[in-house]
Amino acid sequence: MKPHKVFRDVSKLDVLWVPGGDPSALNKLMNDPARTYLNFLVTRSQKARWVASVCEGAMLLAKAGLLDGYNVTTHWAFIPCLKKFPAIKVAKGHPRFVIDRNRITGGGISSGLDEALKLVELLSSNEVARQVQQNIQYYPRPPVKSKIPKPQGCPLENPARTIRCATR
Secondary structure: OOOOOOOOOOOOOEEEOOOOHHHHHHHHHHOOOOOOHHHHHHHHHHHOEEEEEEEOOHHHHHOOOOOOOOOOOOOHHHHHOOOOOOOOOOOOOOOOOEOOOEEEEEEEOOOOHHHHHHHHHHHHHHHHHHHHHHHOOOOOOOOOOOOOOOOOOOOOHHOOOOOOOOOO
8 A cells, every 4th residue: 555645634523543463573573663654543543533443453442542441452463462452451352343432343354344334324324324335235144153263362462473364
């Protein structure tokens, strides 16, 4: 992707949505001594109606302190990482997404679709969300109960490790 604006050109956002990404790129953003990205998240979240993340984007919000006191979720493999932030309440189980006040956090990548449709509903209406769902032809079957693997530590501590997902 090529950005079409720099941080200083983005003054106010209705929705600040933070995606996940490669663990080594996340580490770089989380441990940047200048805190450029994290400071952007903090300042722009102050006036945003909604602050959201999907997948391990929650790690960036957590590092910025924007999930302190909130009930949140993320991709199952990154739950141990979130638990390293004691001010965050990690949701029990593995919900597709969690809404706590003006924070919305989503699990793995595909749950971002459910989360995005809920956000459309919150910003407009259930009818508009249904229209979007129809336009993108998103008609998921009810989730199949499957056992989520137990994470083996925090992937951010070993970004070269491959995350293996369970199959049906």
